[in-house]
Amino acid sequence: MSVREFKCPHCGGIMHFSPEDGKVTCEYCESEFSAADLEQYAAVLEEKVQDKMDWVQPDESHTARESTIYTCPACGGEIITDDVQAATRCPYCDTPAVMTSRVSGVFEPDMIIPFSVTKEQAQQAYRDFCRKKPLLPSLFTKQARIESITGIYVPFWLFDCDSNVTAEYRATRVTHWSDRRFDYTKTDHYHIFRRGDMQFRAVPVDGSKKLDNAYTESIEPFDCAKAVPFQMGYLTGFLADKYDENAQTAQQRANERIRQSALDAARETVHGYATLVPEQSGVQLSNTKASYALLPVWLLNTKFNGKIYTFAMNGQTGRFVGELPSSAAKGAGLFFGLTATITAVLYLLQLLLF
Amino acid sequence: MKRMAAGLVACLLLLILHIPVAAVTMTGDGDETYAVTDLPRVIDNAQLFSEVGAIQLESTCVSLAEEYGCDTVILTIDDLEGQSAQAYSEDYYDYGGYGVDEESSGLILLIYVNGSDREWYVTATGICADPVYDGGFDRIESAVLPLLRESEYEEAAWSFLAEASILYEEARSTSSSNGYNDGNAGGIWHDVPGYGDSGYTPSGGARFSTGQRFLICLGIGALLSLLIVLFIHSRMKNVSLKRDSDMYAVNQGLHLTDSRDIFLYSNVTKRPRPQENQHSGGGGGGASFHTGSSGRSHSGGGGKF
Numbered sequence: 001m002s003v004r005e006f007k008c009p010h011c012g013g014i015m016h017f018s019p020e021d022g023k024v025t026c027e028y029c030e031s032e033f034s035a036a037d038l039e040q041y042a043a044v045l046e047e048k049v050q051d052k053m054d055w056v057q058p059d060e061s062h063t064a065r066e067s068t069i070y071t072c073p074a075c076g077g078e079i080i081t082d083d084v085q086a087a088t089r090c091p092y093c094d095t096p097a098v099m100t101s102r103v104s105g106v107f108e109p110d111m112i113i114p115f116s117v118t119k120e121q122a123q124q125a126y127r128d129f130c131r132k133k134p135l136l137p138s139l140f141t142k143q144a145r146i147e148s149i150t151g152i153y154v155p156f157w158l159f160d161c162d163s164n165v166t167a168e169y170r171a172t173r174v175t176h177w178s179d180r181r182f183d184y185t186k187t188d189h190y191h192i193f194r195r196g197d198m199q200f201r202a203v204p205v206d207g208s209k210k211l212d213n214a215y216t217e218s219i220e221p222f223d224c225a226k227a228v229p230f231q232m233g234y235l236t237g238f239l240a241d242k243y244d245e246n247a248q249t250a251q252q253r254a255n256e257r258i259r260q261s262a263l264d265a266a267r268e269t270v271h272g273y274a275t276l277v278p279e280q281s282g283v284q285l286s287n288t289k290a291s292y293a294l295l296p297v298w299l300l301n302t303k304f305n306g307k308i309y310t311f312a313m314n315g316q317t318g319r320f321v322g323e324l325p326s327s328a329a330k331g332a333g334l335f336f337g338l339t340a341t342i343t344a345v346l347y348l349l350q351l352l353l354f
Numbered sequence: 355m356k357r358m359a360a361g362l363v364a365c366l367l368l369l370i371l372h373i374p375v376a377a378v379t380m381t382g383d384g385d386e387t388y389a390v391t392d393l394p395r396v397i398d399n400a401q402l403f404s405e406v407g408a409i410q411l412e413s414t415c416v417s418l419a420e421e422y423g424c425d426t427v428i429l430t431i432d433d434l435e436g437q438s439a440q441a442y443s444e445d446y447y448d449y450g451g452y453g454v455d456e457e458s459s460g461l462i463l464l465i466y467v468n469g470s471d472r473e474w475y476v477t478a479t480g481i482c483a484d485p486v487y488d489g490g491f492d493r494i495e496s497a498v499l500p501l502l503r504e505s506e507y508e509e510a511a512w513s514f515l516a517e518a519s520i521l522y523e524e525a526r527s528t529s530s531s532n533g534y535n536d537g538n539a540g541g542i543w544h545d546v547p548g549y550g551d552s553g554y555t556p557s558g559g560a561r562f563s564t565g566q567r568f569l570i571c572l573g574i575g576a577l578l579s580l581l582i583v584l585f586i587h588s589r590m591k592n593v594s595l596k597r598d599s600d601m602y603a604v605n606q607g608l609h610l611t612d613s614r615d616i617f618l619y620s621n622v623t624k625r626p627r628p629q630e631n632q633h634s635g636g637g638g639g640g641a642s643f644h645t646g647s648s649g650r651s652h653s654g655g656g657g658k659f
Contacts, residue, residue, distance in 0.1 A: 215593055
């Protein structure tokens with residue numbers, strides 16, 4: 001039988017075991033605990049809870065093939081295409097310029113999801129997005145060159161893993177009752193321990209520095225079950241890009257998302273408490289794998305008032321995202337118009353009612 | 355505060371007494387008035403008041419009755435006819451047919467003076483009974499008794515009327531009876547200098563001026579339209595980073611391998627409940643409830659002075 005020095009879970013003070021009633025009492029705050037509960041709590045505290053999210057790095061030496069890479073003189077954006085015609089307007093900064101080219105070995109992607117959305121559908125989606133936007137400056141719709149919407153295969157890292165999440169919380173349960181003289185509140189304090197497994201497949205992080213992650217994440221999800229082994233033929237009529245963010249950099253973003261999912265899932269298994277405060281948590285990954293894939297995106301970058309506005313559409317599902325400029329003048333007009341209308345309506349109403 | 359106001363009013367009235375005033379029955383601002391019976395309200399058998407004073411007291415009693423529906427009677431006698439002051443005042447009020455509303459609400463002040471044998475009594479009926487029991491009698495006593503002791507009978511009577519007016523207003527505003535929908539404070543003291551309109555508007559229950567209402571509507575309108583414009587602006591962009599990777603979790607999400615809810619300790623706190631107070635009613639000042647010979651219930655108080 002070992003004597004364990006144990007700190008009071010309530011105040012941290014030294015505790016005493018009394019053999020008569022099998023209870024452990026704290027000298028300082030006089031809280032009472034059952035020995036069995038304390039044993040469990042001690043066991044839980046000894047568990048190591050920390051993050052360990054390392055990935056097996058992908059083999060970047062696998063088949064390199066020679067390809068022509070075109071570079072935009074204005075922004076440095078790169079595209080890969082066999083079609084010389086395509087390399088006359090940069091899809092990233094909308095500059096019409098002939099791109100310089102060089103031949104280089106690029107790493108072949110593990111898989112590709114071919115385009116299923118046509119250019120016409122993309123242009124229609126853009127028009128629909130711009131419709132019914134009262135704050136859109138009318139000049140914008142006139143100036144935007146919708147025909148320069150480009151289909152581009154964007155390089156993505158796809159992460160698979162098994163995760164093991166451990167999470168601990170402090171929780172309370174509260175009951176109330178009364179008698180004639182007093183209102184009573186009883187607070188039961190608990191220590192919650194959860195551990196579980198969760199598997200993730202094809203968590204995507206885009207490998208292109210030129211594309212804002214917010215855009216590529218907003219057009220998710222991509223159904224990677226429909227991906228096929230890469231063949232150059234798929235690129236015809238479209239542009240492609242090679243990755244310039246390697247797997248290691250992309251991993252951090254994947255780790256953030258996976259960690260959040262795992263912690264949320266653990267939290268959802270705790271029920272029936274009035275308060276729940278996370279104390280510590282850790283996520284550990286195993287069976288990690290990073291794949292390199294080309295995923296289809298319809299991209300439009302258009303300049304307005306010196307700012308570039310980007311629109312992106314998932315080339316597999318058709319989900320359309322973007323940011324439109326708001327006209328300050330229209331905003332002000334709308335504000336004053338609405339204020340006048342609502343004030344008039346309210347004033348008439350209160351005259352009738354009061 | 356109320357006592358000071360009553361004292362002030364009594365003083366103002368004393369000043370006005372020296373100015374011949376036509377006995378005009380004043381009414382409130384066109385609100386409902388009570389129909390007042392043609393009974394004498396100041397009966398000066400003991401000859402304690404001046405003629406002019408008696409007339410002015412009478413007209414004020416009538417005004418109070420019209421305004422508040424509470425009858426006020428001032429009775430001075432030199433012979434109690436073997437009865438107690440309480441019984442005498444109650445019977446005089448009840449059998450005299452006083453009280454203009456359904457409950458015969460009102461106050462009667464009895465002053466008995468027979469040489470050195472002097473007694474006074476106040477009886478309250480109807481909706482005045484509770485307020486008098488609940489502290490009203492104490493206020494009347496502290497306003498009236500000192501003056502009675504000094505033999506200032508007329509001033510005592512004016513003081514009594516001032517207290518009565520305040521009591522009637524309180525009684526009417528807390529009771530749910532109709533006939534009193536005016537928010538004016540001070541009732542018939544409209545034209546007394548310093549006691550003008552309290553600033554309430556005549557329309558029932560209104561508390562904001564037109565200008566204030568417009569500003570409130572404008573404020574709400576501006577706030578609502580700002581929210582709407584901000585909402586429309588937020589729809590101009592639908593791009594954001596994802597929070598998690600839930601959509602890539604396979605095999606039905608999380609499989610728990612270890613789940614422990616360990617009870618640690620409990621603590622109980624208690625808060626004392628507010629005790630129900632004994633309903634004291636404030637009758638400690640000498641007021642009490644009594645059923646008169648007519649069967650009607652009154653409150654009141656008095657004594658020798």
